Amino acid sequence: MLVSDYSYNLPEECIAIRPPKVRGTTRLLALNRKTGEITDSHYADLDSFLQPGDLIILNDTRVMRSRVFTELPDGRPRELVVLEKHDGDIDHVMYRGKLHSGDQLTVKNTKDDTKTTDIITVKEILGNGTATVTSSRELTDIVADYGNVPLPPYLHRDADENDIKRYQTVWAKQLGSAAAPTASLNMTKTLMKKLEEKGVQIKYLTLHVGLGTFLPIRTDNVEEHHMHSEWFHIPDDTIQAIEKTKQSGHRVIAIGTTVTRTLEYWAKTGKTTGEDNIFIYPGFKFQAIDALVTNFHAPKSTVLMLTAAFADWKNLKPAYDHATASGYKLLSYGDSMFIY
Numbered sequence: 001m002l003v004s005d006y007s008y009n010l011p012e013e014c015i016a017i018r019p020p021k022v023r024g025t026t027r028l029l030a031l032n033r034k035t036g037e038i039t040d041s042h043y044a045d046l047d048s049f050l051q052p053g054d055l056i057i058l059n060d061t062r063v064m065r066s067r068v069f070t071e072l073p074d075g076r077p078r079e080l081v082v083l084e085k086h087d088g089d090i091d092h093v094m095y096r097g098k099l100h101s102g103d104q105l106t107v108k109n110t111k112d113d114t115k116t117t118d119i120i121t122v123k124e125i126l127g128n129g130t131a132t133v134t135s136s137r138e139l140t141d142i143v144a145d146y147g148n149v150p151l152p153p154y155l156h157r158d159a160d161e162n163d164i165k166r167y168q169t170v171w172a173k174q175l176g177s178a179a180a181p182t183a184s185l186n187m188t189k190t191l192m193k194k195l196e197e198k199g200v201q202i203k204y205l206t207l208h209v210g211l212g213t214f215l216p217i218r219t220d221n222v223e224e225h226h227m228h229s230e231w232f233h234i235p236d237d238t239i240q241a242i243e244k245t246k247q248s249g250h251r252v253i254a255i256g257t258t259v260t261r262t263l264e265y266w267a268k269t270g271k272t273t274g275e276d277n278i279f280i281y282p283g284f285k286f287q288a289i290d291a292l293v294t295n296f297h298a299p300k301s302t303v304l305m306l307t308a309a310f311a312d313w314k315n316l317k318p319a320y321d322h323a324t325a326s327g328y329k330l331l332s333y334g335d336s337m338f339i340y
Contacts (some may be wrong), residue, residue: 001220001280006308007299008320016334017155019166027335029323030304036315040323041162041338043186045295047336052199053250055241056293059181059258059270060204062172064140065147065164070105070120078105080120081150082143083130084208085176086231086275091139093120094211095127101125109146126223140175150178150211152332154298165202176208176231182332183256183294203241207232207258207276217300227279227302232262235274242288251290251340257303260310263288291340296323296330311339 005031020026030049031041041048050056066082078099079109083092099122105197107118120139123132135142149159149167157168192202208231217225245252254260265271265278267287279302289310297304308316328335 003220003222003225003305004301006282006305006313009298010330011324012093014162014328014330014334015154016329016331017157019162019185019333020144022189024168024186025271026104026186027328029319029328029335029338030340031232031311031315032208033134033315033339034317038319040326042130044188044191046191046338047194047198047200048122049340050198050200050253051250053201053245053248053251054253055201055203055245055322056195056253056255057203057205057238057242057259057263058169058171058184058187058255059262060169060171060173061177061181061206061208061258062208063149063168063177064175064177065143065149066178067144067150067159068120068143068146068147069108069110071108071115072103072105076090078293080105080133081178081211082139082147084178084210084230085140086208086229090123091133091135092126093131093133095131096129099125099131105144110148116146118146150187152179154331155333168214171204174206174208176206176278178211178334181207181209181256181258181335185333186336187255200244201241203235203238205232205234205239205259205262207262211257217302222305224279225279226303227277229275230258230261232273232276233266234262234266236272239266239272252288253291253293255293257292257294257297257306260292260294260306261279280309281310284309286310291338293336293338295332296320296328296334296335298331307337307339 026043028041028043068080081094102121105120107116119136123135134221149163265276
């Protein structure tokens with residue numbers, strides 16, 4: 001199986017560079033994965049596609065303001081991005097420029113371009129532009145004070161004040177992600193209330209999304225790609241809700257590929273917490289989810305391949321072509337799909 005087979009034409013003007021002015025006003029393309037039928041709708045009307053007794057599952061991770069600007073003792077700048085949280089107390093970062101074990105970096109306050117008293121020390125260089133570090137105080141506290149939002153690289157811009165609020169779900173709770181679960185960015189409290197009033201259950205799990213979600217697949221042979229690991233936890237009440245929903249004949253709906261990977265890893269292994277590195281691509285047999293809300297993904301990406309595995313590429317490719325021809329906005333801040 002070749003990665004290059006899972007591609008489509010993505011015009012620059014179809015990429016959503018910024019979030020919509022009002023959260024939740026994006027479009028929704030509904031795709032019947034059995035028939036290929038396409039319906040144009042709106043995210044705010046997601047409830048019209050669901051039934052009482054259905055269960056939706058959300059990722060309650062919280063994105064860190066993990067892009068940090070620092071200086072070496074001689075004043076040379078070094079940019080760090082704090083990576084997603086895993087088990088244990090070791091902090092990992094990605095960095096730009098040369099660093100060596102033992103280097104001490106002074107954190108800058110970019111608002112007034114002054115140095116702070118916070119020091120990040122390089123513990124070990126790991127290769128591929130990553131390192132382990134220690135810090136003068138909790139690294140999560142440092143990034144909360146002086147960090148910026150790590151926007152996806154394809155947006156080609158720095159984050160602004162609006163991104164601090166909008167590159168975060170309205171229910172974000174568990175701090176630790178380096179990227180947002182983007183299918184949830186358009187979910188609002190108003191829509192959640194409509195869903196609950198209809199009899200749709202809402203439950204949560206945690207998966208700390210890694211920057212690896214944006215990394216390109218560096219081989220054209222799908223089986224040679226090694227998926228990055230991400231830490232997850234599924235609460236007992238979520239497991240119980242899934243089991244009851246399945247027993248009653250209703251649907252489990254994953255809001256996003258992060259939820260999908262977590263649930264399918266649990267269904268495959270029985271593990272409810274730990275490190276998840278499952279790579280889902282066409283041919284995969286889904287056991288946990290019955291429907292999926294997801295954003296439109298970049299060509300030849302792991303998340304596009306997951307979506308193709310669920311929808312079937314022969315259905316998904318025409319849906320993407322319809323979206324680009326119909327003025328949908330794609331990628332992280334863009335419109336969404338409901339695949340059922």
